[in-house]
Amino acid sequence: MSADDRARRALISVSDKRGVVDFAARLAAAGVELISTGGTARALREAGLDVRDVSDVTEFPEMMDGRVKTLHPRIHGGLLALRDNDEHVRAMEAHGIGGIDILAVNLYPFEETLRGGGDFAACIENIDIGGPAMLRAAAKNHRFVGVVTDPDDYDTVANEIEQAGALAQETRRRLAAKAYAKTAAYDAAISGWFAGEIGEAFPKHVAVAGRLASELRYGENPHQRAAFYATGEARPGVAGARQAQGKALSYNNLNDTDAAYELVAEFDPARPAVAIIKHANPCGVAVADDLETAYARALRCDPVSAFGGIVALNQTLTGPVAEKIVEVFTEVVIAPDADDAALAVFSKKKNLRLLIAGGLPSPSAPGRTIRPIAGGFLLQDRDARTVGPDDLKVVTKRRPEPREIDDMLLAFRIAKHVKSNAIVYVKDGASVGIGAGQMSRLDSSRIAARKAADAAQAAGEAAPLTRGSVVASDAFFPFADGLLAAAEAGATAVIQPGGSIRDEEVIAAADDAGLAMAFTGVRHFRH
Numbered sequence: 001m002s003a004d005d006r007a008r009r010a011l012i013s014v015s016d017k018r019g020v021v022d023f024a025a026r027l028a029a030a031g032v033e034l035i036s037t038g039g040t041a042r043a044l045r046e047a048g049l050d051v052r053d054v055s056d057v058t059e060f061p062e063m064m065d066g067r068v069k070t071l072h073p074r075i076h077g078g079l080l081a082l083r084d085n086d087e088h089v090r091a092m093e094a095h096g097i098g099g100i101d102i103l104a105v106n107l108y109p110f111e112e113t114l115r116g117g118g119d120f121a122a123c124i125e126n127i128d129i130g131g132p133a134m135l136r137a138a139a140k141n142h143r144f145v146g147v148v149t150d151p152d153d154y155d156t157v158a159n160e161i162e163q164a165g166a167l168a169q170e171t172r173r174r175l176a177a178k179a180y181a182k183t184a185a186y187d188a189a190i191s192g193w194f195a196g197e198i199g200e201a202f203p204k205h206v207a208v209a210g211r212l213a214s215e216l217r218y219g220e221n222p223h224q225r226a227a228f229y230a231t232g233e234a235r236p237g238v239a240g241a242r243q244a245q246g247k248a249l250s251y252n253n254l255n256d257t258d259a260a261y262e263l264v265a266e267f268d269p270a271r272p273a274v275a276i277i278k279h280a281n282p283c284g285v286a287v288a289d290d291l292e293t294a295y296a297r298a299l300r301c302d303p304v305s306a307f308g309g310i311v312a313l314n315q316t317l318t319g320p321v322a323e324k325i326v327e328v329f330t331e332v333v334i335a336p337d338a339d340d341a342a343l344a345v346f347s348k349k350k351n352l353r354l355l356i357a358g359g360l361p362s363p364s365a366p367g368r369t370i371r372p373i374a375g376g377f378l379l380q381d382r383d384a385r386t387v388g389p390d391d392l393k394v395v396t397k398r399r400p401e402p403r404e405i406d407d408m409l410l411a412f413r414i415a416k417h418v419k420s421n422a423i424v425y426v427k428d429g430a431s432v433g434i435g436a437g438q439m440s441r442l443d444s445s446r447i448a449a450r451k452a453a454d455a456a457q458a459a460g461e462a463a464p465l466t467r468g469s470v471v472a473s474d475a476f477f478p479f480a481d482g483l484l485a486a487a488e489a490g491a492t493a494v495i496q497p498g499g500s501i502r503d504e505e506v507i508a509a510a511d512d513a514g515l516a517m518a519f520t521g522v523r524h525f526r527h
Contacts, residue, residue, distance in 0.1 A: 012034060020151070253310070274311065294430075427470070493516040
């Protein structure tokens with residue numbers, strides 16, 4: 001490294017001022033001149049540092065409420081000039097442009113403004129213009145400029161400047177890549193918000209961005225690399241939860257825990273509900289007058305599959321419930337909160353992960369889901385449709401009893417979260433048989449009934465758990481065979497979307513079997 005490679009000037013302009021004073025002080029001590037703007041310049045001066053205002057460099061004042069301050073040739077020329085290009089050097093000398101060797105910029109807090117409920121005007125004012133322009137310029141010219149967007153990189157940059165007087169080329173490349181990722185994520189947030197503001201459901205171009213939350217040991221399988229990215233969506237759940245204890249979450253843990261919490265949030269938070277999930281499918285769900293009973297009844301549905309599963313609760317986890325949960329090997333428990341007694345119980349199980357979500361996500365809140373396919377991705381609205389009593393159209397001669405209606409609605413909400421084809425039996429507020437992910441709806445019906453019979457046998461009960469239950473299907477019965485299988489299992493009422501060309505045949509079969517059946521007009525495929 002020659003003397004010409006040394007870092008001589010740094011422009012520092014940050015919204016997030018964490019660590020910036022110490023960083024600037026270390027650069028100044030290494031002989032780097034400091035240039036800054038507005039609040040950053042004030043903070044550095046108050047710390048006793050010698051700082052030159054950008055307006056002194058440009059010979060133009062900051063104007064238009066700070067909208068125009070760094071958009072000037074003496075700034076961008078200093079960032080973009082190729083120091084080994086004679087023509088660039090002559091242009092710098094002719095126009096009084098000094099090189100900028102270090103750029104430390106983070107952007108106006110657009111996403112924070114959005115999450116804080118800022119109105120349209122506030123969001124617009126928090127769209128940074130000069131910052132992204134400088135970051136892109138510095139990143140493009142990374143052969144000569146080190147660009148710093150993250151306070152976590154201050155220490156690395158300062159160390160290299162102190163030890164070598166300049167940044168290594170490898171460091172500059174890494175920082176440049178990070179800068180482009182930062183501006184891309186920033187623009188993605190703005191474009192997504194703006195599309196929503198103008199009511200554009202599917203704009204011509206869609207950008208998706210996330211912030212690295214953690215690298216994971218592996219993905220679905222040990223040979224797959226994986227990481228967890230947070231999007232900043234203000235939705236209570238796994239991404240924003242606090243891990244109170246337990247070992248690191250795996251890819252499958254995160255996926256299954258998200259499925260569990262989204263399911264348990266379907267139910268009225270005033271009534272205790274518990275969902276147990278295995279491989280993203282529920283193996284037991286129940287509502288009751290207390291969490292202990294809800295957990296016991298959810299576990300009863302399929303205690304074999306619950307081993308190594310995920311438990312989600314819609315109310316504060318208490319000590320007595322925690323005592324019951326630790327009797328079964330459980331990977332993750334997630335709840336809005338946990339009391340001290342529950343924390344004490346779980347502290348004896350060091351590997352069990354406990355997530356405190358702080359709230360419940362709204363099942364009817366709008367949102368989008370993304371699924372990759374070869375050469376692109378599929379984007380759709382989140383399935384935010386809920387079905388209530390007023391949505392039911394009774395199509396059989398026998399009308400369902402009030403108890404059956406309650407169970408039908410519960411079963412249909414569970415079916416929404418079961419992989420298609422989905423068949424769910426519910427009795428007295430608890431699932432008693434779940435058939436998931438089969439290519440045939442008839443097979444799902446049979447599997448659910450068999451699981452219910454196995455659970456009854458394990459519990460020492462003579463009658464199948466499905467005797468006197470209701471059954472839900474996530475989509476219509478294309479033939480009467482699946483419905484008749486449910487009747488054979490002991491179901492007395494059926495809830496399904498309807499809409500098959502054979503609906504009349506299925507209704508007639510239900511009438512012949514003495515079943516009550518209601519159509520919802522809503523399908524809940526989940527692939």
